[in-house]
Amino acid sequence: MPRSPADSIWSRIGAFFRRGFAEDGDPEPPLELPWQQTWDWVPKRSAGPGFTRSDYREARERGAEVARATLGDDLWGQLLRDGYLEVPSGVCPGLTYRLRVGRRIEVRCADGMRSPWPYPYLCINPTYPLPDEEFFAQLYLYVRDRESEIIRTAAPQPWDQPLGRTFRSQASTRGRSR
Amino acid sequence: MGRIIVANRRGHQVVEWDVADTEASRLAIEEAERIIQDARARGCAISRKVDGRHVIDNAPFDPQVEEYQIIAPIAGG
Numbered sequence: 001m002p003r004s005p006a007d008s009i010w011s012r013i014g015a016f017f018r019r020g021f022a023e024d025g026d027p028e029p030p031l032e033l034p035w036q037q038t039w040d041w042v043p044k045r046s047a048g049p050g051f052t053r054s055d056y057r058e059a060r061e062r063g064a065e066v067a068r069a070t071l072g073d074d075l076w077g078q079l080l081r082d083g084y085l086e087v088p089s090g091v092c093p094g095l096t097y098r099l100r101v102g103r104r105i106e107v108r109c110a111d112g113m114r115s116p117w118p119y120p121y122l123c124i125n126p127t128y129p130l131p132d133e134e135f136f137a138q139l140y141l142y143v144r145d146r147e148s149e150i151i152r153t154a155a156p157q158p159w160d161q162p163l164g165r166t167f168r169s170q171a172s173t174r175g176r177s178r
Numbered sequence: 179m180g181r182i183i184v185a186n187r188r189g190h191q192v193v194e195w196d197v198a199d200t201e202a203s204r205l206a207i208e209e210a211e212r213i214i215q216d217a218r219a220r221g222c223a224i225s226r227k228v229d230g231r232h233v234i235d236n237a238p239f240d241p242q243v244e245e246y247q248i249i250a251p252i253a254g255g
Contacts, residue, residue: 021202033213033249034186035220047187057189062189069183070247072231126250127221129187137232138185138249142224145234149223155254165253167187 027130032170034128044164047129060168063131070137084086087143092116092153098145102132105143105150122154125165135166182210183247197241211239214246221251 004017042048047059068076079085079101086108089095094110104121124142140151143150182193188196193213195206214224225232234249 029188029191031184031191032186032188033184034214035217035248036223051187059187059189063185065188066183066185066247068247069227070225070232075231078185123255124252127253128250130185130250131187134185134189135250139252140248141232141234142223142252145225146223149220149252153252153254 015072039128039165043130045162047167053118055099056167058110060131060133063134067133067137068124071140075140085140087140089147091147097122097150099140099143101136102162103137104157104163106156106160116151117154117156119156119158121157121160122150122159123163124150124154125163128165130166132163132168135163180210180241180243181232181245182213183245184213185248185250195241207241209239210246214239214248217248223249225249 039048047056051059071079075085083097084100086095087099089097092113094113095115096106096108096110098106100106104123107115107117107120107122109115124139126138130138180197181194184191184193193210195210196203197207218224223234224236225247226235226237226243227233227247232245232247235246239246
């Protein structure tokens with residue numbers, strides 16, 4: 001993930017203060033309620049300035065824990081095995097949403113069926129930065145339990161690409177495609 | 179013990195409460211309810227753990243629920 005020199009400086013300053021807190025026995029950052037802030041200023045695929053490599057790594061690990069707890073062990077195992085989860089539409093019979101971690105939703109239609117969208121990919125992002133895995137689980141819940149929200153929100157796109165408001169560990173930003 | 183998983187850029191943070199007849203419990207439950215109401219008012223969805231998996235839920239906050247999760251609002255593009 002490209003970072004500006006200013007980001008790098010803030011990252012080091014942030015890491016210095018975090019180390020200081022850790023030595024005082026208080027490593028847990030204060031509770032962050034992200035819906036109370038605006039995040040438009042944060043660069044795409046970033047958690048914002050001050051996030052170190054280890055912050056990204058920890059966020060991804062914690063995000064994966066929650067994703068597994070959200071989906072349950074069976075679906076989580078299926079995701080690890082297949083690299084995607086599919087959810088049949090409850091609104092359009094024959095239409096299936098294929099979800100992959102950190103990517104746009106792929107719309108798949110049964111033979112002879114015409115998609116309600118002009119393009120096969122739906123771009124949907126969270127309104128604040130989240131680790132890829134964590135948002136994947138949330139998006140799964142939306143598709144399964146609130147399909148109307150997906151239909152209302154989705155931006156159809158002709159090609160696949162990584163989502164803009166989610167991120168993965170800085171050490172593993174390559175090879176996101178599947 | 180109940181909890182809210184607050185998904186955020188840190189991965190997640192947890193707000194917990196104990197269903198007991200104490201002042202500390204009452205305050206913790208009030209705080210949890212405030213967080214859920216605030217998140218809903220700002221467009222978040224709320225899920226609740228049912229039989230080992232999460233389901234999006236519109237019901238009012240219930241301190242007896244084992245686990246809630248706050249789901250980010252979504253936007254296209």
